[in-house]
Amino acid sequence: MHARHIFLSAIAALVGGVLACVAASAIAAPDKIDPAADAKAFQKYFTDKFPQVKFEDFVNGPYSMNEDMRKQWEEKEQFPPYEFSLEAGKEVFATPFGNGKTYADCFPNGGLGIRQNYPYFDEKEGKVVTLELALNRCREANGEAPYSYVDDEMASLTAYMAFTSRGKPFDIKIPNDPRALQAYENGKRYFYTRRGQLNFSCATCHVQSPGERIRAEVLAPALGILNAMPIYRSEWSGMGTISRRLVTCNSQTRAVPLEPQSDEYRDLEYFLSYVSNGLPISGPGARP
Amino acid sequence: MIHPATFAFAAALALFAGVAQAQSGAAEGQNIAFDRGRGNCLTCHQIRGGDLPGTIGPELKELKGKYDRNELIAIVTDETRRNPLTAMPPFGRNRILTEQEIDAVVDFLLTL
Numbered sequence: 001m002h003a004r005h006i007f008l009s010a011i012a013a014l015v016g017g018v019l020a021c022v023a024a025s026a027i028a029a030p031d032k033i034d035p036a037a038d039a040k041a042f043q044k045y046f047t048d049k050f051p052q053v054k055f056e057d058f059v060n061g062p063y064s065m066n067e068d069m070r071k072q073w074e075e076k077e078q079f080p081p082y083e084f085s086l087e088a089g090k091e092v093f094a095t096p097f098g099n100g101k102t103y104a105d106c107f108p109n110g111g112l113g114i115r116q117n118y119p120y121f122d123e124k125e126g127k128v129v130t131l132e133l134a135l136n137r138c139r140e141a142n143g144e145a146p147y148s149y150v151d152d153e154m155a156s157l158t159a160y161m162a163f164t165s166r167g168k169p170f171d172i173k174i175p176n177d178p179r180a181l182q183a184y185e186n187g188k189r190y191f192y193t194r195r196g197q198l199n200f201s202c203a204t205c206h207v208q209s210p211g212e213r214i215r216a217e218v219l220a221p222a223l224g225i226l227n228a229m230p231i232y233r234s235e236w237s238g239m240g241t242i243s244r245r246l247v248t249c250n251s252q253t254r255a256v257p258l259e260p261q262s263d264e265y266r267d268l269e270y271f272l273s274y275v276s277n278g279l280p281i282s283g284p285g286a287r288p
Numbered sequence: 289m290i291h292p293a294t295f296a297f298a299a300a301l302a303l304f305a306g307v308a309q310a311q312s313g314a315a316e317g318q319n320i321a322f323d324r325g326r327g328n329c330l331t332c333h334q335i336r337g338g339d340l341p342g343t344i345g346p347e348l349k350e351l352k353g354k355y356d357r358n359e360l361i362a363i364v365t366d367e368t369r370r371n372p373l374t375a376m377p378p379f380g381r382n383r384i385l386t387e388q389e390i391d392a393v394v395d396f397l398l399t400l
Contacts, residue, residue: 198384199377213341214332214344
């Protein structure tokens with residue numbers, strides 16, 4: 001209990017510090033939120049750090065970092081372990097709801113080849129909408145119960161939608177709306193803030209240490225880290241959605257995971273996708 | 289807060305010389321350093337005698353020549369004081385390990 005208290009007050013101090021900085025800079029030289037400049041610097045950091053990795057290759061996560069793993073993976077891709085999920089997703093996607101409508105009715109272009117445009121900022125709602133969220137909203141609008149964000153059904157739907165978008169570069173837009181800029185900034189702050197008993201931020205592992213081993217796992221670079229989602233993980237013996245991966249990374253590092261599709265996770269996904277603009281969708285992916 | 293087993297172990301060894309006592313601390317320290325639920329130092333550091341080490345931190349070896357006991361305690365307690373950007377968790381500050389456990393881990397580090 002005591003440790004937890006200390007840890008919470010440390011976080012409070014940290015967040016307080018961040019807010020104080022924001023307030024101070026608002027008075028002094030307004031620190032403009034500049035996603036385009038961020039994305040450029042972000043991509044440059046990774047291409048400078050890994051000059052031997054081809055730009056499009058960053059979407060291959062750990063495999064872009066490690067030659068031995070890459071070989072094993074290329075052999076595995078002959079019989080991809082996500083095939084089953086992909087087939088299931090294709091079938092579910094085409095099956096009408098009780099009311100006769102289908103998923104295709106909820107999305108632009110019948111839902112095909114559009115993965116690269118998610119998440120987007122919905123100016124009516126004033127919030128970020130991810131693909132997983134849009135799929136559940138589609139189900140509910142048609143009288144169906146939502147799927148769990150961390151289970152196979154959701155993964156197979158996003159697997160199919162990603163598959164029809166393979167090769168299309170991420171094209172995330174940030175409209176000229178202060179709320180959209182703020183959502184981006186919140187996601188960025190979440191990504192760089194240290195949390196949990198072990199004091200890790202997402203960046204500690206995926207910006208500072210990509211390519212390094214953490215026990216036996218090779219850390220993926222944050223650049224292109226969502227392009228291959230959803231993923232089949234041998235360690236899970238199954239598929240994982242983006243929601244599942246975020247919750248897992250938080251809880252494995254002894255931080256308290258958020259609710260899937262909470263505002264923070266939506267903003268985080270918005271930030272991570274935006275800074276990977278230009279990199280091709282490669283999902284569904286397979287990981288060790 | 290001394291673990292009963294550790295206590296019994298330490299008490300038994302108290303019959304021997306101080307050297308022996310340091311060794312018992314080192315053995316316990318090694319357990320803590322390798323245990324995934326406690327120090328889990330192997331996640332990031334290669335350490336003699338440990339399996340499946342990570343590579344985020346440097347190999348832990350020949351530390352005796354490099355740091356004294358207090359410096360090692362400081363590193364394990366809160367390495368962010370030396371390096372604010374470090375990936376290494378602040379084991380003491382965030383109460384991941386107790387003071388006694390850190391003591392034992394440092395006994396172990398001094399044998400590397």
